Amino acid sequence: MEERLQKIIARAGLASRRHAEEMITSGLVTVNGRVVTELGTKADESRDHIKVAGKLLRPETQKVYLILHKPTEVVSTLSDPEGRRSLRDLLHGVSERVFPVGRLEYHSSGLVLLTNDGDLANRILQAHHLPQTYHLKLKTLLTFEEIENLTRSTGARISRLRGKDSPWYVVTLSEARRDSLRNRLFQTGHPVEKMRRVGIAELELGSLAPGRHRALSSAEVASLGRALEGRQPARKPARRKA
DSSP, X not given: OOEEHHHHHHHTTSSOHHHHHHHHHTTOEEXXXXXXXXXXXXXXXXXSOEEETTEEOOOOSSOOEEEEEEOSSOBSSSOOTTOOOBGGGGOTTOOSOOEXXXXXXXXXXXXXXXXXXXXXXXXXXXXXXXXEEEEEEESSOOOHHHHHHHHHHHOOEEEEEEOSSSOEEEEEEEGGGHHHHHHHHHXXXXXXXXXXXXXXXXXXXXXXXXXXXXXXXXXXXXXXXXXXXXXXXXXXXXXXXX
16 A cells, blocks of 8 residues: 655654655655655555665554653763763663654753654654653742733743752653753743753653663553543543542
8 A cells, every 4th residue: 555655754763754754755755766866656555666765664563652761961962072971872782763752952851752652752742732841949939920021921830849049840840841940940040950851741751760771661652642642541430439
């Protein structure tokens, strides 16, 4: 069956669908020996000879889902032209080819999702409602009025976690509004000193140590799928009183 090339490449786990589109338009994909640069091109992976960056496409048979605790001063890519530490340096024992979904700044730390499931990665990258939770350390304390103004302007849910001098806050918002919140905090005299992502939808960083990674359970993968569909997580039935 013929499908769009970017979908085939994403399903094979070589890149997200968005990155696959960039690879196609850059001339890195060939079908039966012919360079293809048009995004609407279709192919049959069971019949056609498809190469991506010179390598023959072989669909992944097993989907891999990992979360990794990115330390600060590590780039959220698998390589870096400047020679800085990358996520690849932390993926000890992972033989499958996985790629990070989304980004986390160089000086930020916390949860990074990696997978070879291109379809899921593309859904996450296109989701505007998927909540992400951060711990932010600010230089100064926010007033209740400032919290209300930030909530109205960015949609963030903000509550103080601990401390009065250099306080920590728990913030939940969509990734698309993260930079807007950081900018508003800077403009109002509350620059962010530290940022740690601790959750994406129902996925939690928990006690995972910096630099370590673990596989997601099937329940966590299913929960992420429900969040992408906008459905609430299943609740456990209440116990009846005797």
